[in-house]
Amino acid sequence: MSSAGQWWVVIIVVGLLNYLSRLSFIALFAKVEMPPLVARALRFVPAAMLMAIVVPSVVFSTPGALAFDYTNPKLVAALVAAAIAWRTRNAVATMTLGMLALWIAQWLGK
Amino acid sequence: MYFSRPDFVAGARDMAPSLIGLLPFGLVCGVGAQSAGASPLEALGMSAVIFSGAAQILAAQLMAAGAPLAVTILTCCVLGLRFLMYSAAMAPHLKPLPSRWRNAIAFLLTDQSFAAAIRRFRESGDTRNGASYALGTGALLWGTWQVSCTVGYWVGNVIPAAWSLEFVVPLCFLALLVPALEDGPTRIAALAAGIAVVALDSLPMRLSLICAGLVGIVAGLIAESRRGAP
Numbered sequence: 001m002s003s004a005g006q007w008w009v010v011i012i013v014v015g016l017l018n019y020l021s022r023l024s025f026i027a028l029f030a031k032v033e034m035p036p037l038v039a040r041a042l043r044f045v046p047a048a049m050l051m052a053i054v055v056p057s058v059v060f061s062t063p064g065a066l067a068f069d070y071t072n073p074k075l076v077a078a079l080v081a082a083a084i085a086w087r088t089r090n091a092v093a094t095m096t097l098g099m100l101a102l103w104i105a106q107w108l109g110k
Numbered sequence: 111m112y113f114s115r116p117d118f119v120a121g122a123r124d125m126a127p128s129l130i131g132l133l134p135f136g137l138v139c140g141v142g143a144q145s146a147g148a149s150p151l152e153a154l155g156m157s158a159v160i161f162s163g164a165a166q167i168l169a170a171q172l173m174a175a176g177a178p179l180a181v182t183i184l185t186c187c188v189l190g191l192r193f194l195m196y197s198a199a200m201a202p203h204l205k206p207l208p209s210r211w212r213n214a215i216a217f218l219l220t221d222q223s224f225a226a227a228i229r230r231f232r233e234s235g236d237t238r239n240g241a242s243y244a245l246g247t248g249a250l251l252w253g254t255w256q257v258s259c260t261v262g263y264w265v266g267n268v269i270p271a272a273w274s275l276e277f278v279v280p281l282c283f284l285a286l287l288v289p290a291l292e293d294g295p296t297r298i299a300a301l302a303a304g305i306a307v308v309a310l311d312s313l314p315m316r317l318s319l320i321c322a323g324l325v326g327i328v329a330g331l332i333a334e335s336r337r338g339a340p
Contacts, residue, residue: 006173006179007148007149007152007155007156007173008152008155009179009183010156010169010173010179010182010183010186011152011155011156011159011160012159013183014160014165014169014183014186014187014190015155015159015160015161017183017187017190018160018161018162018165018186018187018190018193019216019217021187021190021191021193021194021197022190022193022196022197022216022217022219023197023212023213023216023217024193024194024197024198025194025197025198025200025201026197026200026201026204026212026215026216027209027212027216028201029198029201029202029205030201030204030205030209030212034198034201034202037331038198039202040331040334041327041328041330041331042195042198042199042202043199043296043330044295044296044299044326044327044330044331045195045196045198045199045228045323045327046199046224046225046228046229046286046287046290047287047290047291047296047297047299047300047303047326047330048299048300048302048303048322048323048324048325048326048327048329048330049192049195049196049221049303049319049323049326050221050225050283050284050286050287050290050300051287051299051300051301051303051304051307051322051326052303052304052306052307052318052319052322052323052326053221053280053283053319054280054283054284054287054304055303055304055307055308056307056308056311056318056319057277057279057280058280059308060311064311064312066308074277074280077277077281078280078281078284081281081284081285082284082288085284085285085287085288085289086288089288089289090127090285091127091128091130091282091285091286092127092130094281094284094285094288095127095130095131095278095281095282095285096130098277098278098281098284099274099275099277099278099281102274102277103273103274106274
């Protein structure tokens with residue numbers, strides 16, 4: 001198969017399966033009643049998943065190499081940004097000051 | 111008539127700050143597709159149909175590395191399993207809507223729009239307005255995503271690598287995470303997920319992400335039941 005055909009297979013199959021994941025429980029729980037345990041569990045989804053997304057891009061200096069100390073500029077910057085997010089609840093301030101913290105930490109570490 | 115224009119606009123407006131994180135992310139995805147040898151139409155197909163930055167970057171990397179097609183597809187779909195959780199969390203709020211609405215909101219479901227919409231649903235409790243709000247967040251993200259991926263594809267990486275601008279992506283998620291830490295059990299859920307994602311990092315196909323999410327949810331449930339009724 002040509003490489004061009006391969007791209008479209010990936011686009012259509014991954015696109016379709018991702019859409020089915022996105023639709024799955026929205027469609028199911030429109031028809032059947034949600035079990036109480038599932039309903040209780042759902043309020044933890046944003047906190048758990050967002051943390052699982054953020055942590056790897058902060059604590060690994062290169063893929064697989066854990067850098068959990070103050071010499072890791074990304075970790076320092078993320079802690080600064082988390083404190084700003086906590087105090088201000090402002091996404092723009094979190095992102096801009098977090099980037100500023102990263103640049104300062106990188107510059108100090110040189 | 112379900113559509114509420116003010117809520118649609120409010121959704122788009124509340125999502126606007128996240129574009130600071132989304133734009134560099136889209137550029138990276140566009141550059142990735144271009145360097146992996148996708149045609150312009152294939153690159154647009156990825157951003158328009160898959161509509162998931164993490165899956166697009168991964169697909170481009172695996173295709174460039176000549177990985178078997180089945181491995182590429184399976185890995186991207188494992189990464190998409192987190193949408194199952196988002197779907198379940200959104201489900202109770204979307205139940206009263208016509209299926210057309212549910213299908214549209216499902217297609218536009220992303221990490222960012224989920225985090226924003228679920229907060230809105232919990233705060234307002236109004237399905238109709240919440241749905242228009244969710245649609246507003248999703249529509250803005252989808253449109254901007256096509257533009258930034260396309261610019262990345264054609265213009266290449268205009269931003270110097272030394273600026274580390276890709277770091278704005280985790281910062282964007284961090285800004286969404288912090289308001290979700292509303293009480294003790296949610297904080298424990300996040301802490302457990304954060305530890306688990308590092309501990310499980312060696313799992314193949316990015317399974318660590320979905321597994322860590324599940325660990326966090328179980329930890330949150332345990333914390334809640336030990337604390338007594340919420």
